[in-house]
Amino acid sequence: MHADGLIAPWYERLREDLPPLELLDAHTHTGQDDPDGFRCTADELLAALDVVDGRGVVFTMHEPSGYRAANDRVLAEAEASGGRLMPLCRVDPASEAVPEAERCLAAGARGIKLHPRAEGFTLEHPAVEGLLALADERRLPVLVHAGRGIPALGRHALLLSERFPGARLILAHAAVSDLSWIWRHAPEHPNLFFDTSWWSPTDLLALLGLVPPGQVLFASDAPYGTPLHSVLLVMRCALQLGYADDQLRALAGGQLERLLQGEDPLDLGPAVGMGEERLDILLERVCGQLYSMVGRLMTGADADELMPLARLACEVGEDAPQSPVCRSVLELLDLHERHAADLTDGVRLFPGVHLVVLALCVARTPDVGVPAAGEHVSTGEREP
Numbered sequence: 001m002h003a004d005g006l007i008a009p010w011y012e013r014l015r016e017d018l019p020p021l022e023l024l025d026a027h028t029h030t031g032q033d034d035p036d037g038f039r040c041t042a043d044e045l046l047a048a049l050d051v052v053d054g055r056g057v058v059f060t061m062h063e064p065s066g067y068r069a070a071n072d073r074v075l076a077e078a079e080a081s082g083g084r085l086m087p088l089c090r091v092d093p094a095s096e097a098v099p100e101a102e103r104c105l106a107a108g109a110r111g112i113k114l115h116p117r118a119e120g121f122t123l124e125h126p127a128v129e130g131l132l133a134l135a136d137e138r139r140l141p142v143l144v145h146a147g148r149g150i151p152a153l154g155r156h157a158l159l160l161s162e163r164f165p166g167a168r169l170i171l172a173h174a175a176v177s178d179l180s181w182i183w184r185h186a187p188e189h190p191n192l193f194f195d196t197s198w199w200s201p202t203d204l205l206a207l208l209g210l211v212p213p214g215q216v217l218f219a220s221d222a223p224y225g226t227p228l229h230s231v232l233l234v235m236r237c238a239l240q241l242g243y244a245d246d247q248l249r250a251l252a253g254g255q256l257e258r259l260l261q262g263e264d265p266l267d268l269g270p271a272v273g274m275g276e277e278r279l280d281i282l283l284e285r286v287c288g289q290l291y292s293m294v295g296r297l298m299t300g301a302d303a304d305e306l307m308p309l310a311r312l313a314c315e316v317g318e319d320a321p322q323s324p325v326c327r328s329v330l331e332l333l334d335l336h337e338r339h340a341a342d343l344t345d346g347v348r349l350f351p352g353v354h355l356v357v358l359a360l361c362v363a364r365t366p367d368v369g370v371p372a373a374g375e376h377v378s379t380g381e382r383e384p
Contacts, residue, residue: 002223002225003229003352004048004228004229006335006339007354007355010232010332010362014236014368014369017239018235019245019249021248021252021253022054022252022253023052023053023054024054024057024256025049025055025056025057025218025219025220025222025230026170026197026217026219027057027143027172027195027197027222028056028219028222028223028227029059029060029061030042030058030060030073030077031062032061033064033065034061038061038223038224040061040223042058042080042085045058045222045223046081046084046085048223048228049227051226051227051228055253056086056227057088058086059143060073060090062115063090067089067091067100068100070090072107074090075109078108079108086110086260087109088109088110088112088113089104089109089111089112090114091131093114093121093126094119094121094127097127098130098131101131105138105140111142111168112140113142114128116150117145118145122153123144123157124156128160129160132160132169135164135166135169138166139262140167140262141167141168141169141256141260142167142170143172143195144157144171144172145172145173146171146177146178147173147176147177148176152178153177153178154175154177154178157169157171158182158189167191168265169191169193170194170195170217171192171193171194172195172197172219173197173198173221174194174204174207175194176200179206183207183210183211186210186271190267193217193255193259193265194207195217196208196216196217196251197219197221197225197230199225199294199357201233201365209241209271209273209274209275212268212269212271213269214247214266214267214268214269216251218252225354229357233357233358235251235252236368237361237364237365239367240275240364240365241273241274241275242272243272246268250268254266280366283364283366285313286313286326286329287360288313289313290310290356290359290360290363293307293356294353297356303356311330311333314327314379315380315381316379318378318380320379322366322379324370324373325363326379327377327379328359328362328373329359330377330379331374332356332358332359332362333356335355336352336355336359339355340352340355
């Protein structure tokens, strides 16, 4: 799936700095009918989780024709997985949402998924209150899309978490729709959680640094991301900020396991803050070029003019303290140039972007180790 085979060396190096982790991905999908063109079978998802020896919470992708049959499919996939997949039911507030949730929960679902963007609703919808009341009664997680394509929903999320303290409300995609302010309120809402299914290391650093660590849950958004790629992004950011071993274990899946079991969440202390996070102006130049590249690639445009600028920004000198990080960035850019055309998985929306995103994360987390770069990679001044 995507670039997992190419980025394995970065994962192996990362594992040297991590305690043993039991990974439980809070946000994965299966489905074949999403209008965006992405597809994922249960076998493909399980293979991607196997790469990190992980398990996953799974729900269906968007189903324009309705969710009853799709929920039954996910329940069957989870049952057949031998405990490696834990199902959530996805419901549309405009279509018998509470009865469908009750039906699925009786059949083995472990919580509820809501997608305000796909189904075109806000958290003020009357059916949402009924779903949260159900979750409150049964101490269930309710995972809500809080990423791109929607207006802010944080105010309503806080009100719902206060009114239904037994529900475990999870804002997906680092709650980027509201992250700029909602982090201040997280400590007073211990049943409000945030998943890490997002690509920007700056946003992930903000989430991991500003929200109490017990309220952040590892997630990949597979198949849009992969568990392996997301482990690299999230754990590099957590290590950069100084997460302790118990906080890393809870982030990786320990806290989510408790939520799925209906147990009280662990209190892992206040937000860690930004630690010794600092601005390295030379690496910030690299990040700037890479952010521009990602923006181009994610909109389907080419980044041919930006690639040379990103490479030039990495020419800090072989003896510069930033050289090991820049060499790793250059190696990932080499992989992107050689393999991007082959990394489509049938969807030509942004081939190879995962390699550039990882390069960006490496540049943004310079205190975390990287694998030794090949001899062909140089950060010295370019010869005429």
